Amino acid sequence: GQQLNQSPQSMFIQEGEDVSMNCTSSSIFNTWLWYKQDPGEGPVLLIALYKAGELTSNGRLTAQFGITRKDSFLNISASIPSDVGIYFCAGPMEYGNKLVFGAGTILRVKS
Amino acid sequence: DAMVIQNPRYQVTQFGKPVTLSCSQTLNHNVMYWYQQKSSQAPKLLFHYYDKDFNNEADTPDNFQSRRPNTSFCFLDIRSPGLGDAAMYLCATSRDEERPTTDTQYFGPGTRLTVL
Numbered sequence: 001g002q003q004l005n006q007s008p009q010s011m012f013i014q015e016g017e018d019v020s021m022n023c024t025s026s027s028i029f030n031t032w033l034w035y036k037q038d039p040g041e042g043p044v045l046l047i048a049l050y051k052a053g054e055l056t057s058n059g060r061l062t063a064q065f066g067i068t069r070k071d072s073f074l075n076i077s078a079s080i081p082s083d084v085g086i087y088f089c090a091g092p093m094e095y096g097n098k099l100v101f102g103a104g105t106i107l108r109v110k111s
Numbered sequence: 112d113a114m115v116i117q118n119p120r121y122q123v124t125q126f127g128k129p130v131t132l133s134c135s136q137t138l139n140h141n142v143m144y145w146y147q148q149k150s151s152q153a154p155k156l157l158f159h160y161y162d163k164d165f166n167n168e169a170d171t172p173d174n175f176q177s178r179r180p181n182t183s184f185c186f187l188d189i190r191s192p193g194l195g196d197a198a199m200y201l202c203a204t205s206r207d208e209e210r211p212t213t214d215t216q217y218f219g220p221g222t223r224l225t226v227l
Contacts, residue, residue, distance in 0.1 A: 031215070033214070033215060033216075035218075040221075041221060042117075042201050042218035042219050042220045042221040043218045044218070045215065045216075045217060048215050086151065090216075092214035097142050097144075097161060098159070099216060101154060103152075103153055104152075104153055
């Protein structure tokens with residue numbers, strides 16, 4: 001079945017550093033979604049990517065849809081303490097209204 | 112603002128005592144989902160409604176039921192909660208139009224369920 005491999009599993013970085021995380025798959029995806037989940041809250045959509053090669057920014061966040069359609073990355077520049085949380089990538093299953101999720105990247109930021 | 116709302120945010124129930132969680136949306140989306148999420152794991156889909164059409168996941172226990180009386184509301188009923196059902200329950204919506212728009216899901220803030 002379709003699976004997403006997300007890495008790294010966790011990161012502990014210094015405030016102000018840049019962060020990079022990625023998702024890969026052996027299957028082709030036509031959409032890549034990046035969500036952030038704060039402790040005790042639901043996932044919030046950060047960036048949605050709909051075209052291969054697409055590079056989209058949302059403030060300090062930048063995400064790219066790989067040209068092979070089998071990967072995507074999310075970068076966070078100049079991290080701040082409120083960036084702490086779990087970041088999930090997700091993509092739609094080939095049929096039906098369902099998403100496949102990566103296992104998540106736990107981000108911790110040292111002030 | 113258009114949004115997905117879940118009530119209550121925190122629910123405590125006793126082992127075996129039925130509980131109902133609710134979700135409402137002002138997005139006018141025709142697809143609604145219920146997920147279960149355990150600590151630091153990805154959300155796990157329980158079932159979803161495409162309009163009034165109910166779609167159960169093969170591995171969702173019979174203990175979990177759902178109702179969708181209208182477009183805006185969806186309920187999750189846990190008939191006899193066990194200790195293993197303690198989790199965050201997330202509601203999400205999407206609008207079924209042409210792909211890729213239909214693939215984007217919007218989540219509510221979740222209900223944290225504790226089973227004593």
